[in-house]
Amino acid sequence: MSGEEAPNTDIITLTRHVLNDQFHLGSLATGDLTLLLTAIQTTSKFIATNVRKARLINLVGLAGETNVQGEEQKKLDVLSNDIMVSQLRASGKTAVLVSEELEDAIIVEGRYKGKYCVVFDPLDGSSNIDAGVNIGTIFGIYHIQPDSKGELSDVLRPGSQMVAAGYVMYGSSCNLVMSTGHGVNGYTLDASLGEFILTHPDIRIPSRGKIYSINEGNAAYYYEPVTKYLNSIKFPATGKPYSARYIGSMVADVHRTLLYGGIFCYPDDKKSKSGKLRLLYEAFPMAYLTEQAGGVATTGRMRILDIVPKGIHERCPVFLGSKEDVQDVVKFYQAEAKEVNGKA
Ligand code: AHM
Ligand code: MG
Numbered sequence: 059m060s061g062e063e064a065p066n067t068d069i070i071t072l073t074r075h076v077l078n079d080q081f082h083l084g085s086l087a088t089g090d091l092t093l094l095l096t097a098i099q100t101t102s103k104f105i106a107t108n109v110r111k112a113r114l115i116n117l118v119g120l121a122g123e124t125n126v127q128g129e130e131q132k133k134l135d136v137l138s139n140d141i142m143v144s145q146l147r148a149s150g151k152t153a154v155l156v157s158e159e160l161e162d163a164i165i166v167e168g169r170y171k172g173k174y175c176v177v178f179d180p181l182d183g184s185s186n187i188d189a190g191v192n193i194g195t196i197f198g199i200y201h202i203q204p205d206s207k208g209e210l211s212d213v214l215r216p217g218s219q220m221v222a223a224g225y226v227m228y229g230s231s232c233n234l235v236m237s238t239g240h241g242v243n244g245y246t247l248d249a250s251l252g253e254f255i256l257t258h259p260d261i262r263i264p265s266r267g268k269i270y271s272i273n274e275g276n277a278a279y280y281y282e283p284v285t286k287y288l289n290s291i292k293f294p295a296t297g298k299p300y301s302a303r304y305i306g307s308m309v310a311d312v313h314r315t316l317l318y319g320g321i322f323c324y325p326d327d328k329k330s331k332s333g334k335l336r337l338l339y340e341a342f343p344m345a346y347l348t349e350q351a352g353g354v355a356t357t358g359r360m361r362i363l364d365i366v367p368k369g370i371h372e373r374c375p376v377f378l379g380s381k382e383d384v385q386d387v388v389k390f391y392q393a394e395a396k397e398v399n400g401k402a
Pocket of ligand 2: 179
């Protein structure tokens with residue numbers, strides 16, 4: 059025998075893992091969700107490859123258009139959106155598609171029409187591409203309602219009604235983290251196999267962490283509960299102050315929070331009255347994953363997954379992460395509400 063170890067032949071790929079879940083569901087499982095997830099995996103592999111080549115093949119830079127939020131689109135945003143839409147449509151499993159990059163929802167018609175709705179941000183944090191910082195794809199999946207043929211109302215539903223959600227992080231490795239409502243699992247792309255392999259089974263957020271993550275450049279605009287909460291963790295009466303980490307790329311900041319615990323915040327403030335992050339395809343999927351991993355996700359005033367969206371590009375404040383850390387910030391909001399009620 060040489061010193062080299064034989065490769066493991068019992069690798070658990072994402073497809074195998076999801077299929078296995080469906081076997082357990084028995085007759086309920088149609089394999090449709092598995093096929094849909096295959097479309098998402100293909101998209102992710104395409105984006106992962108192109109993110110790595112971006113500088114070399116001139117994909118970095120502006121595509122010369124602005125998206126619905128009035129932001130400049132990068133070439134990679136456009137490419138990522140296009141491949142995601144074409145793969146999801148071709149899967150034959152989707153009825154409604156909502157993308158951060160498209161003003162209107164796409165209603166899939168004809169023979170490709172399926173029973174799932176996918177809301178997604180094809181390339182989140184794309185202002186980081188030039189600097190080589192982690193970026194990601196975020197997605198959430200609804201099943202159409204019982205009597206629906208697939209219309210806008212199927213995605214204007216609370217995040218708690220999603221059947222699956224996840225993200226893909228394009229970093230030093232490419233990681234896909236997702237949940238189908240039975241806990242959270244993480245997979246790493248083995249580029250030589252072209253497969254996502256189960257590497258982080260059953261991710262659980264520690265009940266308390268040591269890290270807070272927020273854009274403190276907005277401190278001048280914060281409302282009082284946020285300022286007071288931050289002071290409480292930076293200048294604690296006892297114990298060590300929290301460490302600050304902020305990448306400014308939600309997928310990376312949330313990924314770290316899921317694995318190590320702590321809190322990720324993007325609050326509303328005096329400048330951004332509804333916060334910055336988009337409810338449907340940023341806050342909902344991340345809140346879904348956080349709760350599935352045993353954490354808490356709130357606006358400060360209510361559970362994120364209970365919000366009923368009024369529009370597809372609506373924004374919402376976000377605090378998510380370790381249960382105890384998020385409960386701490388909520389206490390400051392409750393104290394403020396009490397004070398306001400007391401005065402009324
Ligand atoms: P984007 O959808 O335009 O990429 O913006 C979303 C990103 C998130 O990834 C990140 O959490 C946040 O915006 C960072 O915003 P800021 O630069 O204001 O801190
Ligand atoms: Mg985004």
